[in-house]
Amino acid sequence: MSKRYFIELAYNGRNFHGWQIQPNAITVQETLQDALKILLKQKIDVIGCGRTDTGVHARQFFAHMELDLDTIEISADQLTYKLNRLLNNDIAIFRIFIVNDAAHTRFEALSRTYEYRLRMDKYPFDQEFTYRSTYPKLDFELMNKAAALLFNYTDFTSFSKTGTDVKTNNCKIMQADWKNVDGVWIFTIKADRFLRNMVRAIVGTLLEVGSGKIDLNNFTQIIESKNRGNAGWSVPAHGLALIKLEYPDWIYSV
Incomplete structure (x- = not known):
């Protein structure tokens, strides 16, 4: 059987x-x-x-x-x-x-967690998994303030690839923050689900916040506009990794 x-x-x-x-x-x-x-x-x-x-x-x-x-x-x-x-x-x-x-x-997945790895300096030994910033300087404290605003919303159409065949663009974000680990800035984001290209679009928009191109008010307006064209660019794929999934205990009952 x-x-x-x-x-x-x-x-x-x-x-x-x-x-x-x-x-x-x-x-x-x-x-x-x-x-x-x-x-x-x-x-x-x-x-x-x-x-x-x-x-x-x-x-x-x-x-x-x-x-x-x-x-x-x-x-x-x-x-x-x-x-x-x-x-x-x-x-x-x-x-x-x-x-x-x-x-x-x-x-059945309860949550998914992604990490995006970013370096401000030139370092040849992790370039396959880490994106080197093209911005000479970024305000990560301000970027964390912007990331915290994500918790106020569930509709993330502004960060979704257009033309996808999903029924809803709603996601529940449980974690979103930047931390420096041994010289690498790591953006960790956890949610019940993600839209196509969502994490890379969020990171690209946060980089525009950190560079001073947009402010926190602009970031809020971008989310509320539900228009992908208003958000920032999608950062390169090689810095992104799915790192963890969580499942309910019942799936192990056989």
């Missing part, structure tokens, strides 16, 4: 056009499904906890699939090991574990 399994994984997004399968492009989803087909000799559909844009990384990501491991005669640990042997170094499989049959990696 088939059962539902979660896959916990991480990936370096540099060589992928995001998570979701798309024509004529290499994606994480397709790469993972191809590896499973080689190992299990059958097509396995893998459903991700969300989409990541081209070049965005994931330090924690979940996907689910239906498997009958008894018939295949392989354990979850063995499958984890074999996948890691087969996949290149851009993807790591941490574990594969059985969950409640009703559990869905996307719809």
Whole structure:
């Protein structure tokens, strides 16, 4: 009998056009499904906890699939090991574990947390995962004040990619702040859900606050306008990573 399994994984997004399968492009989803087909000799559909844009990384990501491991005669640990042997170094499989049959990696997620890494100085050893600011100076105290204003709103149309097929642009933000860690400015944002391109657009707009291009009143007006054209630019993808997801306890009841 088939059962539902979660896959916990991480990936370096540099060589992928995001998570979701798309024509004529290499994606994480397709790469993972191809590896499973080689190992299990059958097509396995893998459903991700969300989409990541081209070049965005994931330090924690979940996907689910239906498997009958008894018939295949392989354990979850063995499958984890074999996948890691087969996949290149851009993807790591941490574990594969059985969950409640009703559990869905996307719809059951209680929260998602992203980090955006930014440096003000030139430093060659983390440039693959950290964006170097083009602004000579930024007021991070003011940027944190602007980030705190996000808690006052739920509609983030102004920071969403236009033309997406979502039913609502409402999100509940639970954390949004900048902190300096060993010379790297890290913007951490946590919410129940995110819109396409939302984090990168928020960061780009916060940089305009920090550079003095817009003030806190302008930032509020941008959110309330519900117009993507009024917000700032989208910062480069390579500085962004999905770092954590939270799920309810019931998904582990099998």
